[in-house]
Amino acid sequence: MENSTIIQVNQLHKDFHVGEVTVRALRGIDMEIHKGEFVAIMGASGSGKSTMLNILGCLEKPSSGDYQLDGINMGDLNRNELAGLRNKKLGFVFQAYNLLPRTSALENVELPLYYNSKVSSKERKERAKEALNAVGLSDRMHHMPNQLSGGQQQRVAIARSLVNDPVVILADEATGNLDTRTSYEIMALFQDLNDKGKTIVFVTHEPDIARFTTRNIVFRDGLIKGEHPVTDRLSAQEMLDNLPPDEDVDVSL
Amino acid sequence: MNISNLFKIAINALRRNKFRAFLTMLGIIIGVASVIAMLAIGEGSKRSIQQQMSSMGTNLIQVMPASQERGGVQLGNSNAESLTLKDISAIEKSCPDVVAVSPELRASGQVVYGNENWPTSIFGINDQYLNIKKYDLSSGRMFTENEIKTMGKVCLVGQTVVEKLFGKDANPVGQNIRFNKVPMKIIGVLAAKGENSFGRDQDDIIMAPYTTVQKRILAIDYIQGISMSAASEQKADAAITEVENALRKSHKLTGNDNDDFRVFSQSELVSTFSSISNVLTALLGAIAGISLLVGGIGIMNIMYVSVTERTREIGLRMSIGGRGIDILMQFLIESVLLSVIGGILGIILGYLASNLVGSIMGWPVYVMSSSVILSFFVCSAIGIFFGWYPARKAAGLNPIDALRYE
Structure with missing residues (x-):
């Protein structure tokens, strides 16, 4: 594994003000993520892991502390520069897929490239097709989201996160809406992408999903409670092959 | 971010929601179309009234006799004999803003040709009368100075009289008719003029030299009225003053003597009717304004x-x-596209609806370019503003809050 740092976080705090009450969601986080890692951020709900991911995704600014993404200090950037950073350096995969309805898979994948004026429309199409190819959906390019199963929709979302060739993919409970089998399929896809060198940060509260990653960081009450490399890493593809065939029905539509 | 990408994004977004886009446009279409149609109906009726009025001659001035006083006794309007041919020459001499003047005498009676007869009116006039009253000759000629001087037994007939005596489309020039037993030769036929705004048939008429009517038919030495044209509509008021002065002088009225004549102008009537139809237009405009608002x-x-x-x-x-x-730009482009397309469709629909109403109901319609421009811009402005305003709010949202929005 290469040792170049993609994400560097120092003493990160995030407070939310809800009326009179101040909720301290993050209370001093130090974290480093290197190129090629597949990190699971774990923790119960309210532990601050989603807030952490939002800050890593440049969707929210920390109250204090430093965050460097690929050598860029996000504290120095304004709203528009953050949007540009998201467009060029980050890929998001959401629990609810967040695909545009009544829009073909291909167009959904193309979307981030529309906001990059350097990409021509020809290149945009090609890269979107490539990304769909990479997630195994080249035969579903012109399907609308409502014609796709949950797993397929999530693959489209993953293709969308890949299309701008980001330095890191951020996934928020990406298997949360899927059944076991489809979850394994998605995790197999993530593992495959990771094997090809993609850096992935994956938020989950399911310990067995976290075992597909390379390193686990556990959050509790806004602090990192523990951190350990995954020694007994599972292969999602093998798990998939071992599933009994009678569970082979995709009901997530 | 380049603008062509934004246009593509906006167009894709509209394509995805065709029905919603259509509903949005429908508001604009109906708003624009109703304003155009309503104002077209209002303006059309106003113009048609004005046109009818001006076909009677907008610069027409008429003088009628008014009550005379003889030894302190008022004689009443109808018996007044105050106007004479001397007044005509007085007006011709001293009224520079009057361009044409004609005496007017009128007699009712039965006109006979062969075994056909018809009750009508004969007007005694001079050769200027056709210009003053906007009549045209469809065939034949006007009577000459000489025929006026010699009380010539010649006449012009209107289309209704032609139809009743000779049948439709006949050419009776050269035929002899009798009016109240006075034989007269038809030397010309008047072009059809239709009914006037009060419903009187303007073609049911015979015209003869005023001398002929005055001496041979009525046997009187006064005249019943004077018709004249002012140089233009704007000069009508000045012309009226001149005529009043000339007549007072010619009638030797001084100081506090009451006028023994009355002067009417067509433009007064026109402005009365115009103001009525202005109210109509305003009313329809108000209804249209409400539909624009809705x-x-x-x-x-x-x-x-x-x-x-x-x-x-x-x-x-x-x-x-x-x-x-x-x-923000995406939503702005979306609303501009919707508003402009809806506006254009609304103009087309408004135009078609106006003409449809015009042809089905037989109403005169006139599409004003000002109403087209006004309604188009008002609707577009509303559409763009209310596309822009919430979009601006949305654009200012935190991405996280927007993503979590339920």
Whole structure:
């Protein structure tokens, strides 16, 4: 594994003000993520892991502390520069897929490239097709989201996160809406992408999903409670092959 | 972010929601079309009244006799014999703003040709009368100075008289008819003029030299009225003053003597009718304005709802790199496209609806370019503003809040 740092976080705090009450969601986080890692951020709900991911995704600014993404200090950037950073350096995969309805898979994948004026429309199409190819959906390019199963929709979302060739993919409970089998399929896809060198940060509260990653960081009450490399890493593809065939029905539509 | 990408994004977004886009446009279409149609009907009726009025001659001035006093006794209007041919020459001499003047005598009676007869009126006039009253000759000629001087037994006949005596489309020039037993030769036929705005048939008429009517038919030495044209509509008021002065002088009225004549001008009548139809136009305009308002509220609603409903989409677009300005521009382009397309469709529909109403109801319609421009811009402005305003709010949202929006 290469040792170049993609994400560097120092003493990160995030407070939310809800009326009179101040909720301290993050209370001093130090974290480093290197190129090629597949990190699971774990923790119960309210532990601050989603807030952490939002800050890593440049969707929210920390109250204090430093965050460097690929050598860029996000504290120095304004709203528009953050949007540009998201467009060029980050890929998001959401629990609810967040695909545009009544829009073909291909167009959904193309979307981030529309906001990059350097990409021509020809290149945009090609890269979107490539990304769909990479997630195994080249035969579903012109399907609308409502014609796709949950797993397929999530693959489209993953293709969308890949299309701008980001330095890191951020996934928020990406298997949360899927059944076991489809979850394994998605995790197999993530593992495959990771094997090809993609850096992935994956938020989950399911310990067995976290075992597909390379390193686990556990959050509790806004602090990192523990951190350990995954020694007994599972292969999602093998798990998939071992599933009994009678569970082979995709009901997530 | 380049503008052509933004246009593609906006067009894709509209394509995805064709029905919503159609509903939004419908508000604009109905608003624009109703304003155009309403104002077209109002303006059309106003113009048709004005046209009828001016076909009677907008610069027409008429003098009628008024009550005379003889030894302190008022004689009443109808028996007045105050106007004479001397007044005609007085007006010709001293009224520079009057361009044509004719005496007017009228007798009712039965006109006979062969075994046909018809009750009608004969007008005693001079050779200027056709110009003054906007009559045209369809065939034949006007009577000459000499025929006027010699009380020539010649006449012009209107289309209704021709039809009753000779049958439709006959050419009776050269035929002899009798009016109240006076034989007269037809030397000309008047072109059809139709009914006037009071419903009187203006073609049911015979015209003869005023001398002929005065001496041979009525046997009187006064005249019943004077018709004249002012140089223009604007000069009508000046002409009236001149005529009044000339007549007072010719009638030797001084100081506090009451006028023994009355002067009417057509333009007074025109302005009365115009103001009535202005009220009509204003009324229709008000109704149209309300429909514009209702249409506008519809546009606001659907624009506002569509932006609110798409908050998650906005959040997603932000998370993949859309800046606030990109989001704002997308919604602005969407609403501009909707408003402009809807506006154009509304203009077409309004125009068609106006003409349809015009042809089915037989109403005169006139599409004013000012109403087209006004309604188009009002609707577009509403559409664009209410597309822009909620979009601006959305563009200012935190991406996280927009993504989580339920």
